[in-house]
Amino acid sequence: MLFNKTLLSILFCASVLHTNAQKQLNPMMGWSSWNTFRVRIHEDLIKASADAMVDKGLKDAGYLYCNIDDGYFGGRDAEGKLFPNPAKFPNGMKAVADHIHSLGLKAGIYSDAGSNTCGSIYDGDKLGVGVGLFGHETQDCTTFFKEWGYDYIKVDWCGGEATKKSEQQRYTAIRESIQATGRTDIRLNICRWQFPGTWAIDVAESWRTQTDIGPNWKAVVHQFDNNLFLAAYAGPGHFNDMDMLEVGRGMTHEEDKSHFGLWCIMSSPLMIGCDIRTLNEQTLSILKNKEVIALNQDPLGLQAKLISQEGDKIVLSKPLQQLNGTLRGVALFNKSEQPQTIRVRFADLNISPKATVRDLWQQKELGTFTDYYEATVAPHGIALLKVSAKEAYEPLKYEAEYAFMKEYLPKSDSCATFKAKEGSSGGYMMSHLGNNPNNWAEFRQVYSKKGGDYRLTIYYLSGENRNLTYSINDGKEILLTDLNSGSWDKVASTSNTIRLKPGNNVIRMGNASAFAPDIDKIEVSRQ
Numbered sequence: 159m160l161f162n163k164t165l166l167s168i169l170f171c172a173s174v175l176h177t178n179a180q181k182q183l184n185p186m187m188g189w190s191s192w193n194t195f196r197v198r199i200h201e202d203l204i205k206a207s208a209d210a211m212v213d214k215g216l217k218d219a220g221y222l223y224c225n226i227d228d229g230y231f232g233g234r235d236a237e238g239k240l241f242p243n244p245a246k247f248p249n250g251m252k253a254v255a256d257h258i259h260s261l262g263l264k265a266g267i268y269s270d271a272g273s274n275t276c277g278s279i280y281d282g283d284k285l286g287v288g289v290g291l292f293g294h295e296t297q298d299c300t301t302f303f304k305e306w307g308y309d310y311i312k313v314d315w316c317g318g319e320a321t322k323k324s325e326q327q328r329y330t331a332i333r334e335s336i337q338a339t340g341r342t343d344i345r346l347n348i349c350r351w352q353f354p355g356t357w358a359i360d361v362a363e364s365w366r367t368q369t370d371i372g373p374n375w376k377a378v379v380h381q382f383d384n385n386l387f388l389a390a391y392a393g394p395g396h397f398n399d400m401d402m403l404e405v406g407r408g409m410t411h412e413e414d415k416s417h418f419g420l421w422c423i424m425s426s427p428l429m430i431g432c433d434i435r436t437l438n439e440q441t442l443s444i445l446k447n448k449e450v451i452a453l454n455q456d457p458l459g460l461q462a463k464l465i466s467q468e469g470d471k472i473v474l475s476k477p478l479q480q481l482n483g484t485l486r487g488v489a490l491f492n493k494s495e496q497p498q499t500i501r502v503r504f505a506d507l508n509i510s511p512k513a514t515v516r517d518l519w520q521q522k523e524l525g526t527f528t529d530y531y532e533a534t535v536a537p538h539g540i541a542l543l544k545v546s547a548k549e550a551y552e553p554l555k556y557e558a559e560y561a562f563m564k565e566y567l568p569k570s571d572s573c574a575t576f577k578a579k580e581g582s583s584g585g586y587m588m589s590h591l592g593n594n595p596n597n598w599a600e601f602r603q604v605y606s607k608k609g610g611d612y613r614l615t616i617y618y619l620s621g622e623n624r625n626l627t628y629s630i631n632d633g634k635e636i637l638l639t640d641l642n643s644g645s646w647d648k649v650a651s652t653s654n655t656i657r658l659k660p661g662n663n664v665i666r667m668g669n670a671s672a673f674a675p676d677i678d679k680i681e682v683s684r685q
Contacts, residue, residue: 183394188222196228272328351366364396368380423454457479465502470498473501485546500532504527571590589676592668595670613655620675
């Protein structure tokens with residue numbers, strides 16, 4: 159009986175965490191104090207910024223969260239209860255939240271998973287020492303969400319390492335403390351400066367994928383590059399966070415547009431980081447473009463995938479509105495210093511050869527095109543399109559770098575991850591699959607209109623004999639033995655007949671006892 163009760167408790171807790179993470183479906187939109195002001199914040203600044211969100215039309219455009227980052231702390235009293243810096247926030251944090259709420263906005267707050275905040279370490283804010291969540295989870299969450307009334311929390315990791323606990327342990331404990339307040343509408347952002355692990359999907363609504371961004375083109379591209387192949391871990395209620403927006407903080411107009419456009423099509427949270435009190439109309443025209451924002455707020459909640467890359471010419475796309483429908487969001491992104499003509503082929507989008515194209519920046523129809531559309535894109539620029547066709551086709555190819563890898567961690571040598579590989583399809587492959595029962599990968603959303611028999615072809619690389627197992631929709635596991643392409647630089651293939659059901663299917667691959675071959679891609683063609 160003890161075992162059964164414990165098991166039920168674990169299952170209930172996991173269910174509660176999962177339900178909370180799925181409740182709010184779209185990437186959050188708002189403003190945060192950190193990028194511009196760091197710890198130099200105060201009550202009047204936050205209230206004025208909230209006012210500006212309304213006055214400049216940002217609230218009407220969908221920006222609802224006004225977030226106070228590090229720098230508000232005053233310390234803890236004799237009972238360990240947090241209090242704000244009285245010089246900066248003389249009326250207390252509840253008064254600030256009340257003002258934000260009075261404008262029809264939501265209020266966000268900050269803490270650290272350890273004892274000391276980032277501001278105490280990097281900005282010399284001595285009042286950030288000892289005010290983190292570690293050892294005060296229940297007490298602080300009660301203060302933040304029941305007494306002060308905040309609706310969101312960003313939790314940093316600057317003091318996390320000193321706790322000697324894993325990220326999963328710390329952030330799960332924090333989520334449980336949030337749940338214990340009775341609030342089911344709180345959004346949690348994990349600020350771990352890298353993809354934290356697939357466990358985060360059931361714990362938080364968003365998580366950082368890289369170190370802090372900066373107000374320059376190199377930093378924007380760095381954030382984008384590090385999130386490019388993480389689409390499998392984003393979806394309704396949980397999103398890869400490429401950090402706060404630097405739009406309006408000194409880059410060129412084209413760079414600001416590209417920055418914003420990439421964050422939108424990649425379904426990253428849209429948290430404005432500039433001083434919104436002084437935003438000019440040109441910058442507002444970017445931040446308030448409703449058709450570009452619609453890419454970010456699409457109900458599918460999907461992150462765009464790489465369709466093609468030729469040097470610095472990049473094509474990204476994702477389905478819109480209906481998973482296997484005929485509508486696509488497309489970005490033609492030019493990383494280079496020169497104008498580039500970039501083409502998107504409709505066959506690569508799995509749609510019929512004739513399609514209509516709409517320019518989302520200009521909000522106008524461009525016409526109907528056959529086989530492809532191309533545009534000349536400015537240096538550091540981005541064209542954003544909505545492409546609509548009469549018919550969608552079943553995808554033939556599924557790249558391994560976009561498989562859901564259960565144990566995935568960036569740059570790992572012990573669990574499945576993706577790596578650049580010259581000569582492979584798309585230039586990347588999946589490596590270090592297998593060697594334990596949980597280190598599997600799934601190709602999710604393998605689509606068949608009517609179901610039936612298909613030919614599954616697995617493209618792999620291995621310089622020695624290795625085994626691989628696969629299963630279809632949790633069915634019988636099939637063992638493939640002695641897979642050897644002759645070289646770790648050579649791609650080979652093996653094919654088998656499989657049966658798919660109508661709709662989306664899941665193909666799982668792994669090897670419970672040893673490492674599997676590296677996987678380049680799979681192809682699924684009707685028999």
